Amino acid sequence: TQLLEQSPQFLSIQEGENLTVYCNSSSVFSSLQWYRQEPGEGPVLLVTVVTGGEVKKLKRLTFQFGDARKDSSLHITAAQPGDTGLYLCAGVWSGAGSYQLTFGKGTKLSVIP
Amino acid sequence: AAGVIQSPRHLIKEKRETATLKCYPIPRHDTVYWYQQGPGQDPQFLISFYEKMQSDKGSIPDRFSAQQFSDYHSELNMSSLELGDSALYFCASSLAPGLAGEYEQYFGPGTRLTVT
Numbered sequence: 001t002q003l004l005e006q007s008p009q010f011l012s013i014q015e016g017e018n019l020t021v022y023c024n025s026s027s028v029f030s031s032l033q034w035y036r037q038e039p040g041e042g043p044v045l046l047v048t049v050v051t052g053g054e055v056k057k058l059k060r061l062t063f064q065f066g067d068a069r070k071d072s073s074l075h076i077t078a079a080q081p082g083d084t085g086l087y088l089c090a091g092v093w094s095g096a097g098s099y100q101l102t103f104g105k106g107t108k109l110s111v112i113p
Numbered sequence: 114a115a116g117v118i119q120s121p122r123h124l125i126k127e128k129r130e131t132a133t134l135k136c137y138p139i140p141r142h143d144t145v146y147w148y149q150q151g152p153g154q155d156p157q158f159l160i161s162f163y164e165k166m167q168s169d170k171g172s173i174p175d176r177f178s179a180q181q182f183s184d185y186h187s188e189l190n191m192s193s194l195e196l197g198d199s200a201l202y203f204c205a206s207s208l209a210p211g212l213a214g215e216y217e218q219y220f221g222p223g224t225r226l227t228v229t
Contacts, residue, residue, distance in 0.1 A: 045218070091130035100158040101205075103157075
């Protein structure tokens with residue numbers, strides 16, 4: 001079983017602060033996705049990274065894929081209450097020969113106004 | 114833009130009953146995945162289909178079966194339901210392997226199954 005360790009599990013910050021969420025593994029992934037999930041709803045795809053060292057930006061969110069394709073980070077600048085939610089990293093393991101996603105346990109973010 | 118459609122959104126069944134969940138992928142997506150998410154858990158892969166053939170199998174119980182039809186929609190059939198089957202069931206769809214965007218899986222809103 002390929003594991004994705006996501007940290008921190010919980011994060012509570014003030015509006016306007018910056019934060020970083022990490023997703024780490026000992027395995028190499030063909031791709032890594034970041035999702036945001038609201039309670040009782042399906043995960044919403046934020047970004048997909050496939051190239052080692054790749055950096056993608058989505059407004060105040062910056063996503064990075066590690067050079068070795070074993071880790072990724074999500075950085076949020078000037079967090080807003082609307083950023084509150086569950087953030088999940090998920091990856092396609094390169095050794096699987098399949099496209100099933102392995103998920104991290106998630107980071108529950110709370111941004112306090 | 115069209116999204117993944119799942120039905121029903123909520124389902125209540127008793128132990129030992131059967132249930133059928135349906136999934137309609139995004140147009141032009143021919144790959145479908147099923148995931149199960151228990152309370153407070155991350156989604157766990159069950160099974161996937163590409164071009165109506167099973168492409169991968171995860172932790173799907175033998176009591177469950179699934180198929181993909183000619184119009185690419187998929188159904189997850191669950192029999193002899195147990196209390197532990199209560200969970201959110203998500204369907205995701207993607208483009209075919211080998212195409213740009215092949216790794217991007219778009220999830221539906223889910224079916225909440227409650228077994229009493």
